[in-house]
């Protein structure tokens with residue numbers, strides 16, 4: 001028993017020493033994304049170049065991972081392959097992409113070594129093109145489920161208040177845009193967290209937990225308040241009643257259609 005523990009420890013130590021010291025943790029698969037949560041980041045029309053597009057990202061229907069629809073066009077003939085990432089800060093009001101800081105990297109993995117797309121959990125969470133491929137043409141239309149980003153505002157991998165940045169291969173920032181909420185999602189679908197998750201969930205035992213403020217913030221309706229610590233669905237006469245799951249499915253479908261329509265318009 002002791003020997004096997006020692007062997008395991010030595011093996012782990014060997015792995016750590018073989019990697020760069022900055023690689024401290026792999027990203028966990030996110031399994032409790034609020035059902036129906038849906039975000040969109042538009043790349044604005046600019047005078048400095050023709051890059052435009054959108055990234056629509058919504059909770060995967062089973063809550064595991066996020067369905068991402070990328071539509072980017074107008075990339076220059078030179079300067080590729082192009083990269084795009086979720087950055088750690090929103091675009092400031094002056095529109096300067098430099099203000100978005102570095103990549104979303106909640107587990108402090110750092111940029112080196114480069115992301116290995118066959119081991120996506122070891123990549124920076126925000127390194128979408130590292131995980132899913134650089135852009136090697138003047139446009140990209142892509143859809144995938146990224147299991148390491150989150151639509152849950154309490155998760156360290158939450159991207160809903162952050163930005164998308166498109167780069168040329170020399171890292172010049174060609175365009176950037178902020179994620180905004182299309183649909184808030186149903187936080188009552190969040191599963192109880194394990195003891196190490198680090199955030200409160202709607203158990204009803206803790207009126208001070210942040211789940212309801214999360215709901216109110218995400219929906220922007222403000223109709224529900226902290227008087228309702230159990231996060232039960234609102235009464236039928238509540239003005240801000242959340243849509244039924246059927247309505248959410250329609251909205252999720254609408255999000256995908258919007259992405260497709262946006263891309264069709266780009267071409």
Ligand SMILES: [Cu+2]
Pocket residue numbers: 084085086087103165166167
């Ligand atoms: Cu970037």
